[in-house]
């Protein structure tokens with residue numbers, strides 16, 4: 357294997373170097389007339405992920421996250437660049453690699469729709485040629501951890517979204533993959549299901565050192581699971597570093613929602629906090645995510661007829677949006693990518 | 695043979711999946727029985743006018759009808775087997791899930807479709823055939839050898855049927871929509887397999903062409919094997935030949951499709 361040890365990854369398990377994916381799209385431009393144009397879904401991306409890392413891969417819709425994951429599984433061939441997973445070029449040796457990776461596409465299912473859950477697992481048993489003892493052991497452990505015991509004989513189409521997602525996660529892990537790609541594994545799940553999935557992933561990574569690459573639109577997934585986050589936008593990697601750095605680099609803000617006893621002019625808040633919206637007796641104040649809300653709250657409580665309040669965390673899209681279009685200095689934090 | 699067990703499991707899954715559609719199966723049994731009755735009386739009237747049409751006597755014509763009803767869903771003569779699911783999966787991008795698996799795409803779908811065919815035969819096809827056997831004079835062989843040859847010819851028919859539909863389904867990688875292809879497939883299937891009228895009854899050069907097309911491997915050839923109207927080795931060779939050609943073609947198209955594959959959706 358190669359030894360061009362990149363910064364941040366001693367044993368690069370996943371390695372991308374200048375990877376691009378260009379789609380040719382034909383678009384109707386009139387009667388019988390079509391115009392070809394190219395969509396650069398992934399544009400010269402380079403990163404490395406070490407064995408056992410848990411990395412968040414985030415970005416707005418259409419940024420190129422799913423396309424990257426498809427290339428990492430080998431079902432899409434990069435248009436340019438070099439890509440290795442466990443030393444294997446995915447698109448060339450898709451089948452060999454498949455035995456070493458697990459994939460969960462949150463919006464799709466690998467499970468047999470009309471058949472009981474257990475049938476899909478039996479199929480995985482054969483497909484990945486899992487030795488019988490190990491299959492049984494893994495199945496028991498995963499089914500218990502993800503609380504699917506009572507659902508094994510239920511046809512997949514009768515499962516709720518959260519149950520189905522947990523079912524898919526089990527299916528992806530029965531063959532003990534070294535790396536798990538998760539493309540929006542918490543999409544559409546309620547708070548309880550999300551918490552279960554997150555707790556499970558944390559354990560998986562901690563106890564089995566499974567490398568995890570996680571795509572999500574839920575900032576809490578990242579906050580609770582990933583020490584490292586990569587941000588992609590328009591196919592380009594625009595940030596690669598700690599989550600904290602992302603907040604700073606995006607100068608992200610939290611929002612304090614204040615209900616006053618009556619309609620009043622905008623609250624006179626100490627900068628950088630400021631009122632961003634007023635609706636009757638309710639006012640919205642933005643303040644830096646890095647600062648505590650306590651001082652601000654105390655001051656408002658002392659000077660205004662406060663009835664109720666709540667603090668809203670910045671959402672991931674807002675953080676990224678600020679980072680991408682916001683002002684200058686943030687780009688130096690973390691390990692920004694040119 | 696680890697992979698034999700995999701594809702066996704896939705086939706069992708295909709069988710069990712269709713077995714779970716109870717209402718559809720019951721409706722299918724009913725439809726095939728009614729259609730069989732209509733066709734039988736039509737054929738009887740026709741053979742009354744044209745005795746020996748296509749080389750069949752009346753009992754053979756009746757046998758042909760009920761066999762056709764039995765194989766109609768089994769061989770997905772009108773479509774609606776694996777190719778329908780495959781088209782949907784390509785169109786929606788679900789195919790991504792099939793592609794990253796360590797399994798052969800064509801064998802996977804073949805196994806599932808053979809499982810489906812087996813259920814359709816047992817669950818849906820046998821009843822109309824028994825109805826026919828009970829109420830009409832049929833020309834069925836007494837020797838076990840012919841029944842065994844018939845079983846082989848059915849398996850080969852299922853493979854040819856799959857191979858045609860698989861090719862049609864792969865076209866969706868380029869066309870993005872399977873509606874047109876499905877319609878063409880349906881018309882060709884119903885007409886060229888001999889579902890409407892035995893291909894033996896088609897006159898002239900047209901009949902010669904139709905009898906050489908792969909669809910002939912589906913109802914005409916099994917019927918002739920069962921009724922002792924054709925030499926068994928020749929029938930096997932005809933079916934196996936088409937199976938090899940069409941599956942091979944399917945592999946070529948499949949590798950072209952997956953090389954330039956554009957898996958839809960995120």
Ligand SMILES: Nc1ncnc2c1ncn2[C@@H]1O[C@H](COP(=O)(O)OP(=O)(O)OP(=O)(O)O)[C@@H](O)[C@H]1O
Pocket residue numbers: 379380381395396397415416417418419420421422423424956957958959960
């Ligand atoms: N099969 C395809 N043909 C043409 N363009 C495509 C295809 N698949 C993806 N794209 C384009 O590539 C870009 C990246 O898509 P991708 O699915 O990777 O985004 P994503 O980051 O996963 O977005 P989301 O958060 O919405 O899932 C988009 O502009 C999309 O339109």
Ligand SMILES: [Mg+2]
Pocket residue numbers: 421422423539960
């Ligand atoms: Mg996506």
